Amino acid sequence: MTQNQRFVLASRPDGMPTRDNFELKTEEVGTPKEGEVLIETLYLSVDPYMRGRMNDSKSYAKPYEIGGTFGGGAVGRVTESRHASYKEGDTVQGGWGWQTHPVVNGDQVVKVDPDLAPIQTSIGVLGMPGLTAYFGLLDIGQPKEGETVVVSGAGGAVGMVVGQIAKIKGARVIGISGSEEKNRYLSEELGFDAVINYKTDSLPEALEKACPDGVDVYFDNVGGEISDAVFQLLNSNARVPICGQISQYNVKNPEPGPRFLPLLLTRTALVKGFLVNQYQDRYSEAIPEMAGWLKDGKLKYKENVIEGFDKAPEAFFGLFSGENLGKQLVKV
Amino acid sequence: MTQNQRFVLASRPDGMPTRDNFELKTEEVGTPKEGEVLIETLYLSVDPYMRGRMNDSKSYAKPYEIGGTFGGGAVGRVTESRHASYKEGDTVQGGWGWQTHPVVNGDQVVKVDPDLAPIQTSIGVLGMPGLTAYFGLLDIGQPKEGETVVVSGAGGAVGMVVGQIAKIKGARVIGISGSEEKNRYLSEELGFDAVINYKTDSLPEALEKACPDGVDVYFDNVGGEISDAVFQLLNSNARVPICGQISQYNVKNPEPGPRFLPLLLTRTALVKGFLVNQYQDRYSEAIPEMAGWLKDGKLKYKENVIEGFDKAPEAFFGLFSGENLGKQLVKV
Structure with a gap:
């Protein structure tokens, strides 16, 4: 039974x-x-x-x-x-x-x-993680054609969708992940413009090389030192959707980090934490659009x-x- | 000559x-x-x-x-x-x-x-500092009736106007400054609901006492440890206009501080640096409104x-x- x-x-x-x-x-x-x-x-x-x-x-x-x-x-x-x-x-x-x-x-x-x-x-991709990527990127990040979008946790369920939607919107996309296998997939299958392995690359240098025009949108799934490094490259009027902070979830005594507020002031940047269910009223507009991208092969999972x-x-x-x-x- | x-x-x-x-x-x-x-x-x-x-x-x-x-x-x-x-x-x-x-x-x-x-x-009050207060508070902070607004640098040219406009909008206003003379003026002449002297009060405790319902809007002129303490009290969907960081301007080697991003995520809060000249197109709506408040005695300087x-x-x-x-x- x-x-x-x-x-x-x-x-x-x-x-x-x-x-x-x-x-x-x-x-x-x-x-x-x-x-x-x-x-x-x-x-x-x-x-x-x-x-x-x-x-x-x-x-x-x-x-x-x-x-x-x-x-x-x-x-x-x-x-x-x-x-x-x-x-x-x-x-x-x-x-x-x-x-x-x-x-x-x-x-x-x-x-x-x-x-x-x-x-x-x-x-x-058509559920919570996909919707999280869709609304965080499009509502808060608002990438424009030719802008530079960096996504951390790029090989995760949310990050992959973020990068692909940013590409659909005409942005240049840089993914940060912790494995060569993920990064290969992001570059070769999903068309990311550059990838960084935070475990093996020297982060500030690799970011500067990958983002010669600075960073217009930083979609953050990770936090900690990865975000510290990306923040330094934020352009004027940059947008930073905070979706996750996985590097900090299991930390018992968080380390202090560089103070961001002076930088947010001089770059007149926006940082916003969000939750997908704040967008519940708009799921019905997002799911058909993403399903269409899936059918057209513009969005893979x-x-x-x-x-x-x-x-x-x-x-x-x-x-x-x-x-x-x-x-x-x-x-x- | x-x-x-x-x-x-x-x-x-x-x-x-x-x-x-x-x-x-x-x-x-x-x-x-x-x-x-x-x-x-x-x-x-x-x-x-x-x-x-x-x-x-x-x-x-x-x-x-x-x-x-x-x-x-x-x-x-x-x-x-x-x-x-x-x-x-x-x-x-x-x-x-x-x-x-x-x-x-x-x-x-x-x-x-x-x-x-x-x-x-x-x-x-009708120029750069007043307009900075007006747009930072109303466009980014968006205080609603009954909400709690905290302003640092409250005794400065911008902070005083921030607190008064927040009162006009029906918010509860807490001012943080570095002198008793300023705080007396803020309470007695400008009607701030509570004041904190960051030089003599114990900051986290004084803030908790002054903000029993948390903080919905934090208008920051100051940064540093004052902001560290206020951030801890941010409510869900709080808004933080970053107007100035005067505590950091003369610091040669900035100290690290607590990492804010996990907190911004769990509180789904917004932080935005801004400059008054980003609102140039709307000065002509703000100045007559503020001049009206001056005439009516709702706004003092x-x-x-x-x-x-x-x-x-x-x-x-x-x-x-x-x-x-x-x-x-x-x-x-």
């Missing part, structure tokens, strides 16, 4: 998260009540922001509760429906987190069109799929080693 | 500027050619931004040249005109810098209406006037001691 397996937060990490922070629970599958659906999860999304929610600190999102299901995006198939909008066999996407057979409120999931693109893109529900924590740990290329998924 | 006296930049300062950086030159008064006017300077403007222009570094404004007139705003009376728009006796304002009897291009000055307000307000042209460098040095209340002027 099928059971629902789910990961709960067992304890909060102190620095880098470990397997001890997770507990795998197995329980009876629930029965949907009126308005609910039973889902068989097919893919789990694994994202850097989840690290922030493991902490019990003032932040944009509520912290995960100890003993609660580890939250996040997922895509699955409806196996039983008591909601008028769904029938058995429908593909849906929602935030039910890391569990295999959840019962969820039908109003909190959205239908996925399996003919538009492979279903897991609904939690990837890459997935790093780990098989097996029980491997989800390991997939998550992999985000922090700088090795995973593209969107991290778990195939259940 | 009248002569033109002018201060030129003799050398660039290394840290705090000194009298040695200035040279007073005396020369024959020029004769205006077609399109020019001869002016008798009545007031000089003395502003923190001038410190930045004394350096030879990449910044928003061109550095002053060694041997060139020390630039800045001034107001004076036309004593001879060869420009169709001006006649003898007209009051005009322009950027001819620290000189007593300049000959200037008539297209580069603007007429001042002496009936609107005392003429020196054209380089104060304070001047710190030093008499004697030769005292201009000392008036300038006074900006960095934190003691001058209001707009610093030299009466020629």
Whole structure:
């Protein structure tokens, strides 16, 4: 008999998260009540922001509760429906987190069109990471033709989309990542104009060489010393969307850094932290446009799929080693 | 016979500027050619931004040249005109810098209406500092009724106007300055809701007490440790116009500070450096509105006037001691 397996937060990490922070629970599958659906999860999304929610600190999102299901995006198939909008066999996407057979409120999931693109893109390039790239870059970054756009974490699910949309808008794109494999993919497959490996290149020099005209847009997924170096090259009226700070998530005692405010003043630059769900009202304009770019081959995507529900924590740990290329998924 | 006296930049300062950086030159008064006017300077403007222009570094404004007139705003009376728009006796304002009897291009000055307000307000509350406050606060800060606005350098020419406009918009206003005299004026005369003396109060505690609901807008004139403390209290979607960084202008080797980017991300906050001349097209909407507030008694101003042209460098040095209340002027 099928059971629902789910990961709960067992304890909060102190620095880098470990397997001890997770507990795998197995329980009876629930029965949907009126308005609910039973889902068989097919893919789990694994994202850097989840690290922030493991902490019990003032932040944009509520912290995960100890003993609660580890939250996040997922895509699955409806196996039983008591909601008028769904029938058995429908593909849906929602935030039910890391569990295999959840019962969820039908109003909190959205239908996925399996003919538009492979279903897991609904939690990837056409889902949260893609939308994050789209709105952060276009709404805050506003790249113009011929401008220089630098993206850190360029080999991740968000960074790859940022670089490609910047290219679509006619910008010159420089990607920073931590691996040769990622950088090769960015240059050869995605058409980035230059790539920098922050682990092996000397950062200030490599950036100056790659950005002879300075930096107009810096899309930051990473923070720390990488951002310190890019900030020095900001042009007048530069725009800096802050999307992630993965280099700082597991740091227990953050190091101080150079003070940026005098530089932001003299360059009259803008820095803005943002969250994708601030743009919820505009998803319906973004998804068809990105789906069109996918169809036309202007937008490509890459997935790093780990098989097996029980491997989800390991997939998550992999985000922090700088090795995973593209969107991290778990195939259940 | 009248002569033109002018201060030129003799050398660039290394840290705090000194009298040695200035040279007073005396020369024959020029004769205006077609399109020019001869002016008798009545007031000089003395502003923190001038410190930045004394350096030879990449910044928003061109550095002053060694041997060139020390630039800045001034107001004076036309004593001879060869420009169709001006006649003898007209009051005009322009950027001819620290000189007593300049000959200037008539297209580069603007007429001042002496009936609107005392003429020196054209380089104060109705001039560059007032416009800086107006646009930085209203365009970037966008305070809403009931929000908390913190302004550093609150006793300066810009800070006083920021606090008063924030009050006009219905915000709760906290001023940070370096003197009891300034703070008394801000509370008693300008209606600030709370004041903090960064020299005598313990900053994080005083701020927490003054801002129980956090900070929605932080208008920064100062930078350094004062800004470090305010940033910790930023609310979700806070806005931070960066207008000045006076605490850092004379620092030879800037200290590192806490890294702000993770905080800007979790609070989805905006930080933007700006320059008043980016809003030149909209001065004509701002000046009448502010003149109306002046007439209605909603906007007050304070001047710190030093008499004697030769005292201009000392008036300038006074900006960095934190003691001058209001707009610093030299009466020629």
